Amino acid sequence: MKVAIGAWTTSGNGSRRLPLLGSLALALLGTILFCFARKPEMLLVARALQGMAASIIYTAAMAMVVDSVPPDETGSWYGVPFALQRYVN
Secondary structure, eight states: OHHHHHHHHHHSSSOSHHHHHHHHHHHHHHHHHHHHOOSHHHHHHHHHHHHHHHHHHHHHHHHHHHHHSOGGGHHHHHHHHHHHHHHHO
16 A cells, blocks of 8 residues: 555656655654653554655655666666665674
8 A cells, every 4th residue: 555655646747756745754753753752552653654755765766766777777776775775684
């Protein structure tokens, strides 16, 4: 469901940059909220913000790959984020 919302947000306007930067700011806000959370409810809100931001970041990044890579190389470039994800997590 979240990826569908991310896809709708990313395809709504012509630019991929605005949703990507907005979602990075949302992820930063969620992380800052984690730092200053004093109640469990604030932790839930912070995690929800990070989850929403992650879905938009993921979708916008994949859309940017499609926009910037030739069609015959798209599949191999899709593998790059998944390969990097192995080392990040």
